[in-house]
Structure formats: C-alpha cells, structure tokens
Amino acid sequence: MLANVWMNASKLAEMVRTQGLVYKKGKFSAIEDAQLRTAIENFRVAKSMTDNDIANLIFTKDRGRGEAFWQEVTSSVHLRPITAVYHHVRRLWHPMRGQGKWVPAEDDSLREAVAYLGQQWEKISERVGRSASDCRDRWRNHLEGQDLRKSGHWTKEEEEELTRIVTELTVLQGKEMDSEIFWGSVSHRMGGRRGRQQCRIKWTDSLCTQIKNEGSKPRWSQLDAYILVHKIDSLKVNDDSEIDWKKLPDEHWNIWSAHTLQRRWLTMKRSVKGYEDMSHGELMDILRTKKATTPPPQNAPRSRTQKQPRSAETIVDSDPEEEEELGSSAVQRTQSAPA
DNA sequence: CCAGTATATAGTAAACGCCG
DNA sequence: CGGCGTTTACTATATACTGG
Structure with missing residues (x-):
C-alpha cells in the first residue's frame, strides 16, 4: 500500500x-x-x-x-x-545539490532572476545553476529584505523585544514557554531586522534556556554529559541519525534545547579518537565508560565560574532508568558541589 | 607566577531538509 | 510552492595547559 x-x-x-x-x-x-x-x-x-x-x-x-x-x-x-x-x-540525486556557499555573483544572478521571473523557482534554477529549492531558500532566508536585516550580536533591547514577543505568543496564551512558535511571524514582528532562524536560535538556545535557569546562563557540566550519553544509549538506536532530538529532554532535565544537545553530541562524538570508522554501538561503548569514569575535577575550580549552580538532585533522581551503579555515584558527586 | 599556546565553548550564520 | 525545522560550519572568546 x-x-x-x-x-x-x-x-x-x-x-x-x-x-x-x-x-x-x-x-x-x-x-x-x-x-x-x-x-x-x-x-x-x-x-x-x-x-x-x-x-x-x-x-x-x-x-x-x-x-x-x-x-x-x-x-x-x-x-x-x-x-x-x-x-x-x-x-x-539532484545534479545541482550541495554546491556550498553562495558567492556574490550568484546572489546577483539570483536577484536578477527573481526580479525578471518572479518566484518561478524551476526557471530561476536554470538561470542561476542551483537547484530550485536552494534558490528559494537563499532568496527567502537571506536576500529578501536584506537591507533591513541586522547581523552580529543582539543588543539588550533586541533581546527584551524578542522575549516580549515570544511571551505574548506563548505564556500569555497559556502555553509553555518552549512550545511551537511561528518564527516567520516573530521575525516579522521584530520588524524584519532579525530573520526567523536568528530569532528561533536566539530564543531556544539562549534566552529561553537562561530563563529556565533562573535568569543566569547554565553551564554544561560533566553531569549533563553523563545524562546525555545515557539517554542516547537508552534509545538503542542503530545510528545517531535515527535520534529524535526533540524527545530527549524530560521534565527534570529540560533546560537544554534540542539544538544544543545535538551540538554537544557532535563534539562529544568527535572527541573520540577514530570515531569516523566506528559503528554507533562501538562509539557508545567508549562514551559510556569515558563519561562514567571521568568524574568532574573534585571540588571543581569550575564551580566558581558557575554563577548560579542549579540544583543537581532534582535532575538526577528524575532518571529512574539510568541510575544503577553509575547513577548513584553521579548523585554523590554533584550533591557535594553546590549548596 | 607569567606569557604564550592549545583546546573547548558559545554565538552566529547558513546550508540542508521535510511537510502539506 | 510556501511554510517551517534540523544539522553543520565558522569564528571569536574563554579556559586549560605548558615551559620558563
């Protein structure tokens, strides 16, 4: 069927x-x-x-x-x-796929094609020499309204504006702070000065995370790494491309965005020597031991830089499946640190 | 203890992708 | 085709490490 x-x-x-x-x-x-x-x-x-x-x-x-x-x-x-x-x-299998970065000449060619043909992406594709969807993405994400678009660091005012807009769209509607949001309209309400992706990343990775952590930036800890490895391990996937990142956080360990977790995973993975030639299973075997047996530096100099350590106990005892002998040692380590 | 250097991380941008 | 989400690359800065 x-x-x-x-x-x-x-x-x-x-x-x-x-x-x-x-x-x-x-x-x-x-x-x-x-x-x-x-x-x-x-x-x-x-x-x-x-x-x-x-x-x-x-x-x-x-x-x-x-x-x-x-x-x-x-x-x-x-x-x-x-x-x-x-x-x-x-x-x-598209012959024009994966051509990497756009050069200015291509952007010019695309602008010209759009001006001449309108949004007929298949025809534009032939003129520009990129696939139709690449042309469309480049146009709508980068070229359209480019004169308004700001890049670089966000000002305090911009951050407040974004927070206000997202709050209106979520909390004030009775929704969770990190529920689904139409980023296109958020971008529009930001006056087009920031694109939808800029707004989305800024919110999920930075501002939302910060609010969840009582106003200060959380730091990635050894415990977080431990939890991440064991969560992925418990999924029993054959390959990391099968992981549904959105489903990883749970109610007690939800300060990290899916995006952040993916990035963390990637760097963790790359830290394993020879990871390129390993199966997912082999990689997990190594990471499980590596992350379980490397305790955080005792009474960590690290904790000084952590402006506001969040309560680790809530996080740990929330993972019933993952305790075993490793879980309990993680509890001990972290309970001694803050307070 | 310091400067110089290596490495990790955060922030940003953009390519890449799926859905209806 | 328009809508939006996901994954990866790049880069500046922070942190760790090292030899003197």
Whole structure:
C-alpha cells in the first residue's frame, strides 16, 4: 500500500484516521539512505541500465515510466510512503545539490532572476545553476529584505523585544514557554531586522534556556554529559541519525534545547579518537565508560565560574532508568558541589 | 607566577531538509 | 510552492595547559 499508492499528505492523514494506517515521517536516517542506494543499484543491475539511465528515470516527468522503479525502491525502506521516497531521492540525486556557499555573483544572478521571473523557482534554477529549492531558500532566508536585516550580536533591547514577543505568543496564551512558535511571524514582528532562524536560535538556545535557569546562563557540566550519553544509549538506536532530538529532554532535565544537545553530541562524538570508522554501538561503548569514569575535577575550580549552580538532585533522581551503579555515584558527586 | 599556546565553548550564520 | 525545522560550519572568546 505505502509502496504502491501515491498519496498526498492529506490523503495519508486521512488513512491514518480512518484505516489506522501507520507510516514513518521525518528525516531519513543514514541507514535508510543506504537501503535506498542499494535498492537503486540492484534495480540498475537487474535491468542492465547505466547510471545515466537511472538519472533519467529519477527525473523524468513521465510518472508512468518510473512506476516499477519507485515501487521497488520504496519497498526497500520500512514504512515510508512512495511519495516521500520520490521527493527524497530526487533531492538526493539532484545534479545541482550541495554546491556550498553562495558567492556574490550568484546572489546577483539570483536577484536578477527573481526580479525578471518572479518566484518561478524551476526557471530561476536554470538561470542561476542551483537547484530550485536552494534558490528559494537563499532568496527567502537571506536576500529578501536584506537591507533591513541586522547581523552580529543582539543588543539588550533586541533581546527584551524578542522575549516580549515570544511571551505574548506563548505564556500569555497559556502555553509553555518552549512550545511551537511561528518564527516567520516573530521575525516579522521584530520588524524584519532579525530573520526567523536568528530569532528561533536566539530564543531556544539562549534566552529561553537562561530563563529556565533562573535568569543566569547554565553551564554544561560533566553531569549533563553523563545524562546525555545515557539517554542516547537508552534509545538503542542503530545510528545517531535515527535520534529524535526533540524527545530527549524530560521534565527534570529540560533546560537544554534540542539544538544544543545535538551540538554537544557532535563534539562529544568527535572527541573520540577514530570515531569516523566506528559503528554507533562501538562509539557508545567508549562514551559510556569515558563519561562514567571521568568524574568532574573534585571540588571543581569550575564551580566558581558557575554563577548560579542549579540544583543537581532534582535532575538526577528524575532518571529512574539510568541510575544503577553509575547513577548513584553521579548523585554523590554533584550533591557535594553546590549548596 | 607569567606569557604564550592549545583546546573547548558559545554565538552566529547558513546550508540542508521535510511537510502539506 | 510556501511554510517551517534540523544539522553543520565558522569564528571569536574563554579556559586549560605548558615551559620558563
């Protein structure tokens, strides 16, 4: 069904409601990508086609001609709808993808193309030499309204303005401070001086975190690293690309944004020598021991720089699954520090 | 104890991506 | 195609380390 019927999103949603259909959405993991590559290669060999033939098949506008191809490829990934595979593969195989930074000449070319053609991104793509979605992103995120846009450090006033706007949109509506927000409109209400991504990152990583920590910036501690490693470990994923970062924090350990946690994970991962050639499992084995056996420097000189140490006990005893012998040692370490 | 240097972190920007 | 989210790269600054 998923692999054979082309359903758009609303049709899918309806099937979920009426038929109890289950399907997977969201970012494709590294494992799924590998499965897709294998399936495509198998198809190519079985039909004795060239890479070029495959590319033609992927990008042909004649949906009927590629029907068997898309069905077979889709069946190689679990619970993905054929429509999602179609879009994903076309992006992945796009000849103009991944060209890196835009140079000023390209920006000029894009401005000119938009002025001439309006927002016809496929046509613009041909003129500029970047994929249609790259052109659209570059335009809407960076070029449009660029004269208004500010970059660099935020002033106190800007931070207060953002806090006020977000508070109006969340707390004053009876919502959580870190609930979903339409960042496009926040950006608009900031007078376009800051873009949607600027506003979002500034809020989730900095201002919101600071408020949750009673007004002062929290510092990343060894305990946080410990919790992060063990949370990831408890997910039992095969690869870190399968982690849903939004689901990591819980009610007692929620001061760090998903974005921050991902970044922390990345640097932690890179700190392991030879991580590039390791499986996720091997990496976790190393990190589990590394983060469990390296206690924070005793009566840490670190704690002096920590303006306002938050209560560590609440955080620790909130992780019932993760205590065991390691958990209890973490409690001891941290309880002696603040107070 | 200090200066000089290596390393970690925070803040920012932007590429990359999925959904309806 | 417009909407928004996620992941990674870059860089300035803070912190740790080292030899003198």
